[in-house]
Amino acid sequence: MAMTETDTLLTVSDLTLYRGSAKILDHVNLSLARGETLALVGESGAGKSTIAMALMQLLDGARIEGRADLAGAGDLFSLSSRQMVRLRGKRLSMIFQDAGAALNPAYTVGRQLITTLRRNLGLTRPEAYRRAVDLFAQVGINDAEARLSAFPHQLSGGMQQRVMVAIALACNPDLLLADEPTSALDVTIQAQIIRLILSLTRERGASCIFVLHDLALASQSCDRIVVLYAGQVVESGPVAEVLNNHRHPYTRQLKSCVVEIGRADLVAPEGTVPPHDQMPKGCRFSTRCPRALARCSDDAPPPMPANPDRGGPHDHVFACWNPE
Amino acid sequence: MSFLMSSASAPRTEKVPATAPVFELIEVEKVFQVRPPNSGLSRKTVGLRALDGVRLRVDTGTSIALVGESGSGKSTLLRVLLGLDAPTGGRALYHGAPIREARAKGRDFARDVAMVYQDARGSLDPRMTVEALIAEPLRHFNIVQKDQIKARVAELLDRVGLPTDAGRRYAAGLSGGQVRRVAIARALASEPSVLVADEAVSGLDVSTQAQLLTLLRGLQRDMNLTLVFITHDLGVASYLCDEIAIMYLGRIVETGPTDVVLNAPAHPYSAALRAAAPRFFEPMPEPLSGEIPSPLDLPPGCRFSTRCPAAQPDCGERDPQLGRFGAHRAVACLHPLTNPQA
Known part of the structure; x- marks a missing residue:
């Protein structure tokens, strides 16, 4: 998908995030076009959720360097918390993994949705109520009027996640961040929720960043993919391009660990992610990498285009001194 | 080593x-007495059928x-299987003897x-x-x-x-x-x-x-x-x-060799589970509609009929039991998706 400057909704440049002395994210770059779906994939500690939380400015006690430019709003990281409150919900919103914990147990789900609508859009109570009924219908909750007066614990996990989707999309944000929205759900419900999020964001022309650990699911649901390892972007680009013609050894490893049905051979990778105080200065995957060179542990590889003739930061990019 | x-x-x-198989479950049933939701202060309990007619041989x-x-x-x-709960009906055997007895011995x-x-x-x-x-x-x-x-x-x-x-x-x-x-x-x-x-x-x-x-x-x-x-x-x-047993609402709906069952599921629920598993670059399939019904309020007939894309009129009337399906398989469905030979 070719892209012009005006299509870009979000550009994250050189995002580095510290917690104490630990460098959790290391020069993360990514960009997102309007209407595009992007998957952040990687294993625990890769920093996928941290990126989403940093964009929402929901992290306490983290030191952030770099920029995140949202079209029309400027650099999110330099906004005051007051300015951020005005953006959340309207420009960008987030769905969490555990909807049951993200919803307030003391209020009915209807009240939580109606509050969102009234505060952000300034609707009157009856207007907000009508909009809420309509939103519940859109996210596939039958008997919407009755369900509005339910408390979160009275709903199943799938229903709670539908409520979250309704609240997140209530004010038509142009960026939706979905942090593992279906990992806690059964597979048949997972398919329902992913399809729901995709169709509703598509209808609204919104962009979506999915935080996922399932590569196969990413290949089915997203346009582009960013592969992270221990806080560094190792490879990114169009999903088919990255997964079919990967260049980074870590992308291969991640792919080879997916246990598809009917798979008889499985080669488990060696080792684990090093702790933060033992992280190499250069490529963080170098401690486990079968293709590591002498320079890899000291010298961080910059993002390199996989197709230099086509170019563009939006195309397939990898960060490796000895690519496959 | x-x-x-x-x-x-x-x-x-x-x-x-x-x-003698290690474990053999014959028509095992487990009913828990629970207070129904929204029953207020009433102490009346109803039976929740967590397992119903389970047959399994390991x-x-x-x-x-x-x-x-x-x-x-x-x-x-x-x-x-571990003998932590006694079945309320049927027999659960370990090497031919009731599991609870084996455990107590x-x-x-x-x-x-x-x-x-x-x-x-x-x-x-x-x-x-x-x-x-x-x-x-x-x-x-x-x-x-x-x-x-x-x-x-x-x-x-x-x-x-x-x-x-x-x-x-x-x-x-x-x-x-x-x-x-x-x-x-x-x-x-x-x-x-x-x-x-x-x-x-x-x-x-x-x-x-x-x-x-x-x-x-x-x-x-x-x-x-x-x-x-x-x-x-x-x-x-x-x-x-090697083998798989697929369960839905307290019952085994299909069992058999794993590769055979997953390559050609006979029960529509097995097929739906199979389709819902993410696969590289396959278009996302039409998901099953609805959610699993409450075990306190089982639908009449086949318990999967409310969500089944292949349900027929008789599925709401007759409750299919787990029956033999070819040499090594068993399925609980009135209208299986494949032939027993498959």
Whole structure:
């Protein structure tokens, strides 16, 4: 998908995030076009959720360097918390993994949705109520009027996640961040929720960043993919391009660990992610990498285009001194 | 490592007739008395049928996956297999004798049937070192002489891929994958012939999961373990288990060899589960509509008929039982999707 400057909704440049002395994210770059779906994939500690939380400015006690430019709003990281409150919900919103914990147990789900609508859009109570009924219908909750007066614990996990989707999309944000929205759900419900999020964001022309650990699911649901390892972007680009013609050894490893049905051979990778105080200065995957060179542990590889003739930061990019 | 290889042929396991399956469940039913929701202060209870007409046979040396979504009865079935819950109907047998009796008789059952719990961290005492945790069953079952315990713990740690110095650590200082390895080492310490594992690889990163899966498959083959593996992941089931039993709302709806069942599911629910599993670059399939009904309010006829894309008028009237379907399969459906020959 070719892209012009005006299509870009979000550009994250050189995002580095510290917690104490630990460098959790290391020069993360990514960009997102309007209407595009992007998957952040990687294993625990890769920093996928941290990126989403940093964009929402929901992290306490983290030191952030770099920029995140949202079209029309400027650099999110330099906004005051007051300015951020005005953006959340309207420009960008987030769905969490555990909807049951993200919803307030003391209020009915209807009240939580109606509050969102009234505060952000300034609707009157009856207007907000009508909009809420309509939103519940859109996210596939039958008997919407009755369900509005339910408390979160009275709903199943799938229903709670539908409520979250309704609240997140209530004010038509142009960026939706979905942090593992279906990992806690059964597979048949997972398919329902992913399809729901995709169709509703598509209808609204919104962009979506999915935080996922399932590569196969990413290949089915997203346009582009960013592969992270221990806080560094190792490879990114169009999903088919990255997964079919990967260049980074870590992308291969991640792919080879997916246990598809009917798979008889499985080669488990060696080792684990090093702790933060033992992280190499250069490529963080170098401690486990079968293709590591002498320079890899000291010298961080910059993002390199996989197709230099086509170019563009939006195309397939990898960060490796000895690519496959 | 020799003891780990040879333990399957230890004399202990030879006193049972080779023909009796390890576990056999015949029309097992488990009804819990619960207070219905919104019943206020009333103490009246109703019966919740967590298992209903379950038939299952687990032969020595096989590996079987129990697959189903939340509320399907997997965990209740597990509790019945371990003798923690008595079935309210039907018979649950271990080597031909009722499981509860076998369990009450002495330590043999507990020694022979080992369990890896879903919450591995919660199953390990946080105040015991890893070495003490693994030594406990060695001592309890008199597996080795007292002076050999240390060496055996080291062997077990090595077998599950942990460094020897892990023995001095506590569960709190271990990663999720390491904690599962400790739980597996502890389960294997009593030299069991049956390993029952509840979601032993779920909630882990894919590379950690791959490491544990190759470990479990190696252990199962080297030690000739009978493996009962509860999972919600069909990929995991197909990698690890020869046989599969798919559950829905307290009943086994389909069983058979894993590859046959997953290649050509006969029950529409098996087919839906198969389709819902993410696959590289396949378009997302039309998901099943609706959610699993409450077990307190089962639909009439087939319990899957309310969500079944292939439901016929008679599905709402007759409740299909698990019946033979070809030589090695069984299915509980009035209108199976494939022929028994398939």
